[in-house]
Structure formats: structure tokens, C-alpha cells
Amino acid sequence: MPMRxxxxxxxxxxxxxxxxxxxxxxxxxxxxxxxxxxxAYRRYRxxxxxxxxxxSWPSCKAVGQVADHVVPIAEGGDMFGPLRTLCHxxxxxxxxxxxxxxxxxxxxxxx
Numbered sequence: 014m015p016m017r018x019x020x021x022x023x024x025x026x027x028x029x030x031x032x033x034x035x036x037x038x039x040x041x042x043x044x045x046x047x048x049x050x051x052x053a054y055r056r057y058r059x060x061x062x063x064x065x066x067x068x069s070w071p072s073c074k075a076v077g078q079v080a081d082h083v084v085p086i087a088e089g090g091d092m093f094g095p096l097r098t099l100c101h102x103x104x105x106x107x108x109x110x111x112x113x114x115x116x117x118x119x120x121x122x123x124x
Contacts, residue, residue, distance in 0.1 A: 022036065054092055058096065062077065065077065077099055078099075078101055087111070
């Protein structure tokens, strides 16, 4: 029976026969988060947003729409840990900074 040729990984350029490259690690590998929001967490988040409706970014007067974890779950934070309210613009800024840290890149304002 003929075998199909091995695939080449776009990231590490190694060949493999499995469905995914066994050499490359996914960004979320090793995270404790299951990816599923629980009813208890949604209630916790909604109560927090009701109590803290404004963006907590300094000098921002916008209404906050997102409850963001102060310590990201990927960096060891707890699902029910401390939250902060952010508007979409500041949440995007914080998330991009966390993604750069996760990839090992330096922050743009660092020398």
C-alpha cells in the first residue's frame, strides 16, 4: 500500500507524518485553562462589571466592557482572581503586550 509523503511544518521546516508537527509547541500548551467558561465565572464577571462600570485605565473615561484578569491565567493567575474593568481599546493593548511577553519579544517602550 503506498504511503503518502511526509508534510513539512511551516514553522520549524521539519518533516512529519502525524496530523500536527510534533516538534512545535502550541502557544497555549501547558496552560491550566480548559478554554471553557463556567456559569460561576460568568456570574462572577458580570457582578464585577456591574460594580465597576468604568475603565480602570488611568485617565480613561470610557465605559468598560471587558473584565480582564490582573494576573493573566497563562502566567499563573486564577480564574476567580482579581479583575479589572477595561474598555475594548485598552483591553486590546493589554492583550497584545501579554502576547508579546508570551512569545518572548520585548515591549516596544523598552530600550
